[in-house]
Amino acid sequence: MIHTTEVMDIQKETDQEKNVMEEFDGENKSDINKLITRNVDSFYGDLHALKDVSMDFPVNSVTAFIGPSGCGKSTFLRLFNRMNDYIEGFRMEGEILLDNVDIYNERINIEQLRKDVGMVFQKPNPFPKSIFENVAYGLRIQGENNKTFLQDRVEHSLKQVALWDEVRDDLKKNALSLSGGQQQRVCIARTLAVEPKVILMDEPTSALDPISTSRIENLIFELREEYTIVIVTHNLQQAGRISDYTAFFYLGELIEQGRTHDIFTNPKHKRTENYITGRFG
């Protein structure tokens, strides 16, 4: 497939302008990759959770992580916004670059990183505050207090997640009084409100009913045009529906990665094929 890349997202080191997105072939194309990981190993104390993972994430695409439980997908995902830092005994080796900047560098501003890389969790976790305050939270903690600005941003974000019409009359309502699917959309809206570059989603629909799931899948499909999305999912059909690229993990190793269509129709490794055809899960 041929896309026109967004030149604004490309960093200074490129010396050629690319007008077309090339076929993903695993090489380091730093000018069109939002995220790059090289030889990443991670450890929980002595437990070697991720083994030598290297992969790239093209800008404005959806990449799905699939694989059985406990194989490191969520651990890998949480490396991108450094949420693993809070875990005692956690250690990371290797390189992770966002826009060609090493995010594990000591001088990185972690708060800024987390604005650039947003996260949506498996179980919807809106704050016990009003819908408005939920979506405005990211802006408030940056010091933004201008009422008009906040109102505009909140409205824009809620429109992006197709929730605006449902809640516009009562933004002061407690977010916890919404349904599960609506709560998850509020969580996505609050992430969008700070204009991230990357959105990480850890099984975002596994706790939701089928109708909410399909609404959020449509949302992810649309969001792809403006953001780079990485999604962990246990639902192979979901991965097939909404992702451009898929990476299969098994016991901490990246077994195979590539275009979703190729992975699902023509997997190169036996293990991948076994997982996809359901021989193990």
Added chain:
Amino acid sequence: MSKMILNRRKDRIFSVVGLIATFTGLIILLFFIGDILKDGLSRIDWNFLTGLPSRRPEKAGIFTAMMGTIWVLFLTAAIAFPIGVGAGVYLEEYSKKDRLSKILEINISNLAGVPSIIYGLLGLEIFARVLKLGPSVLAGSLTLALLILPIIIVSTRESVKAVPQSIKDASYAMGASKWQTIWYQVLPASMGGVLTGVILALSRAVGEAAPLIVVGALAYVPFAPKTPMDDFSILPIQIFNWISRPQHGFIINAAAAIIILLTITFMMNGIAIYLRNRWQKKIQW
């Protein structure tokens, strides 16, 4: 008799015993309150509430004692609330969970059980004597603040611990610092439990006589405190003083004062329950 019938019998016996145990305490309390009301209710009038102590029971009023109690109540709250809540938040959110912190935790729980008169002795020496505050409202409030600090710290820790990790995760993932997460998420979410703990701790402080007697609160103080450095008296001490007098009129006065003290205590508990209910409605995990 079959096993099943035996079990059902035990079930019923247990629930009856439980009921009796519950109602025994309740009935005794109601008896006591009824008795006090019978003796003292008629004595309460505007003169009683605004009157100063006197040697004549008909003239004696609780104004100075009540004002002393209110002064001490507010000052103790102002001291104990920030220190107790701050310590609780620090211990729960910031301090590393190593052996030292475990020892600290045990020590604080123990302090909650130390007899209040010990706090009185401590307050006398440190606040009244060393810091030269004398038998003042300030010295008394500091002493009571120390007394209820462990209770507030423990209940704050419990409330903060109850805030789900998922909320904190969401806050951190949005780029909030630890302090922002505590200020904007953890504290507001735990405030119901924290306030309940503070109010219950204060309602205990309101009834304490022994530590304040040791610090030097007097039974005969002909004026209400105007500054924190003034001498003072409090309701429990006034009640105790009146009960020791021979004239029957003072017994009536004591009963009336007890009603006032109980009213204050019940009102505080009522506020605590109201706040807890309101908060629980707001925050349904």
